[in-house]
Amino acid sequence: MNKEPLLTIADALKRPLFEHAEVIAGSRGLTRPIRWVHVLESAENASFLNGGELLLSTGVGFGGSTAARLAYLNEVIQRQAVGLCLELGPYIGEIPQDMRELADRHEFPLIVFHQSVRFVDITLDLHENLVNCQTQALKSLERYARDLQRLTLQTQSFPRILGHFQTMVQAQTFFLSLQGPPLFSPNISQSVQAELTALLHTSLLSLNPLPESGGCLPLDGLEYLLYQPVMAMGQVLAYLGLVFRENQPDGVLNLILDYTGIAMAQILLRRMFAQERSLDNENRLLEDILQNRPGTEDQLRAILGLQSRSSRRPRYRAAILEARSDEDRLPTTNETDSPFHDQLPIFRFLLTRQSFRCLFSSRSHRLYFLLVEAGSAPGKRPSPHENGRLSLEKALNGMVETARRALPPDVRLRLGVSNASSDYTHAGQAFAEAEQVLAFAAKFTSPFFEDLGVYRLLLQSDRKTLESFIEDYLGPLLNYDAKSGSQLLLTLRVFLEGNLSKQEAAGKLFIRRQTLYQRLDKIEKLLGNHCLTPENRLSLELALRAHAWLHRKDDETERTSQ
Numbered sequence: 001m002n003k004e005p006l007l008t009i010a011d012a013l014k015r016p017l018f019e020h021a022e023v024i025a026g027s028r029g030l031t032r033p034i035r036w037v038h039v040l041e042s043a044e045n046a047s048f049l050n051g052g053e054l055l056l057s058t059g060v061g062f063g064g065s066t067a068a069r070l071a072y073l074n075e076v077i078q079r080q081a082v083g084l085c086l087e088l089g090p091y092i093g094e095i096p097q098d099m100r101e102l103a104d105r106h107e108f109p110l111i112v113f114h115q116s117v118r119f120v121d122i123t124l125d126l127h128e129n130l131v132n133c134q135t136q137a138l139k140s141l142e143r144y145a146r147d148l149q150r151l152t153l154q155t156q157s158f159p160r161i162l163g164h165f166q167t168m169v170q171a172q173t174f175f176l177s178l179q180g181p182p183l184f185s186p187n188i189s190q191s192v193q194a195e196l197t198a199l200l201h202t203s204l205l206s207l208n209p210l211p212e213s214g215g216c217l218p219l220d221g222l223e224y225l226l227y228q229p230v231m232a233m234g235q236v237l238a239y240l241g242l243v244f245r246e247n248q249p250d251g252v253l254n255l256i257l258d259y260t261g262i263a264m265a266q267i268l269l270r271r272m273f274a275q276e277r278s279l280d281n282e283n284r285l286l287e288d289i290l291q292n293r294p295g296t297e298d299q300l301r302a303i304l305g306l307q308s309r310s311s312r313r314p315r316y317r318a319a320i321l322e323a324r325s326d327e328d329r330l331p332t333t334n335e336t337d338s339p340f341h342d343q344l345p346i347f348r349f350l351l352t353r354q355s356f357r358c359l360f361s362s363r364s365h366r367l368y369f370l371l372v373e374a375g376s377a378p379g380k381r382p383s384p385h386e387n388g389r390l391s392l393e394k395a396l397n398g399m400v401e402t403a404r405r406a407l408p409p410d411v412r413l414r415l416g417v418s419n420a421s422s423d424y425t426h427a428g429q430a431f432a433e434a435e436q437v438l439a440f441a442a443k444f445t446s447p448f449f450e451d452l453g454v455y456r457l458l459l460q461s462d463r464k465t466l467e468s469f470i471e472d473y474l475g476p477l478l479n480y481d482a483k484s485g486s487q488l489l490l491t492l493r494v495f496l497e498g499n500l501s502k503q504e505a506a507g508k509l510f511i512r513r514q515t516l517y518q519r520l521d522k523i524e525k526l527l528g529n530h531c532l533t534p535e536n537r538l539s540l541e542l543a544l545r546a547h548a549w550l551h552r553k554d555d556e557t558e559r560t561s562q
Helices: 009-013 043-048 067-076 097-105 120-154 159-170 192-206 250-278 278-288 298-305 340-355 388-404 424-439 455-459 463-484 486-497 502-509 513-528 532-560
Strands: 021-025 034-041 054-059 081-085 110-113 171-175 183-185 215-218 224-231 235-244 316-327 356-363 366-373 411-417
Touching: 009 120, 021 097, 034 120, 043 067, 043 120, 054 120, 067 097, 081 455, 097 110, 120 159, 120 250, 120 278, 159 171, 159 183, 159 235, 159 340, 192 215, 192 356, 192 486, 192 532, 224 250, 235 250, 235 424, 250 340, 278 356, 278 366, 278 424, 316 388, 316 424, 340 366, 340 388, 340 455, 356 388, 366 424, 388 411, 424 532, 463 486, 463 532, 486 502, 486 532
Parallel strands: 034 054, 054 081, 081 110
Antiparallel strands: 021 110, 171 183, 171 235, 215 224, 224 235, 316 366, 316 411, 356 366
């Protein structure tokens, strides 16, 4: 493998200072890489080891007894030192058989110097070589990163990038996309491809959520499958990796994986943005729907690439994702300034992976999208717990998570999703349902229209009916607030949302409990002594929601006209 140039114990033995050295045990461990050289005379100081050290010792701290010798050797082996060099002399004249057997058992190189040698010279010599090795590795990594950058500017071919990666690591490599067949470089037999693909699907793609950090999967023998996620905007798009003969890759190999994964992610994003630009016809269709110009059923199905009316009619849902900020820091001038514009390729990727075809339209702080289900049975009314909805929830949760990562922390996200329908001429009504869900987003945790329950009845009423209903139940309160500048309406809403908990309401309103009592007394005087009884509470909650919804619609209309 063309990886970090390592200084092994075998390499160190070729140095002039080791001319009179002899390996007397643990010869199978001579390929171990040396990370550092350290003088250690006592087992009590072994806690300072980090692993990977070649140790130098005269035996002054342990050579006097069998128990001390074995304790020292056991301790440094457990601390993952790579070898021990002992100078034969007054403290330890020869290496006893018990130490040799222990070293052989752990394949731990035991080296003796038959002549006196300066440990400071060995340390200086090997450390210079270690620094040179690391310098060469960094130069090689820099060349690879430069060549990789040039290659990504010349091509969008995953096989070429994977081939460049394979040339660097000199091992079997793979690229596993979440939306396409796996790639292998160099090519391998179909049976081995199928075996590796099955392992990757079982160990990675079948997990929920997908692993967002790299790792190793054991293969037959001493081989491992080393993998690294290819990520963009907080979402896993693919996996990149190689077959490796060690379960602990070195730092440079991890950097090579990182650089290659970033290059793969850039190409994936480029392809996604190109796909967005190629969908202008479909996006114009969504604009027509939002402008109440949907066209005929046959026209809609033709643009969407669906079959004739007599064939299977896949269901669809309409949805709205809204971003709000108290400081009004969200861009709102045009589509490219939409807070969701840069996330559209990732949104489409998440929905497509759950078998939804999607149309997007950005308007100010909102994203409108139409979701066509794949594989829906004709005429079947969806259940709230069917697989189609579960898949959609998974994709929508990923979208919200992606948006939260990309937007400022003070931005609030709201989501509304319509009922499922197979009549495409009623898509405008579906968006109206999604709009209605947004009106009650603060009340419900579910973004689905079918979960609104009794509030759906309220939404079917016209504006005059709603205004009359609001006046009947909240009129005195609204008039009093308007005249005196009080906050009785807000107090009532918070009190009801807290299930009539006075302590919770006072805390949320940031007022003393005595002040809350005074406000509640005033509310009862204005609305009647029985206004908070169970039979009247639902009516008050409906009136409060209707009032909030009408004001929200008025605000939207005013903002659009500006």
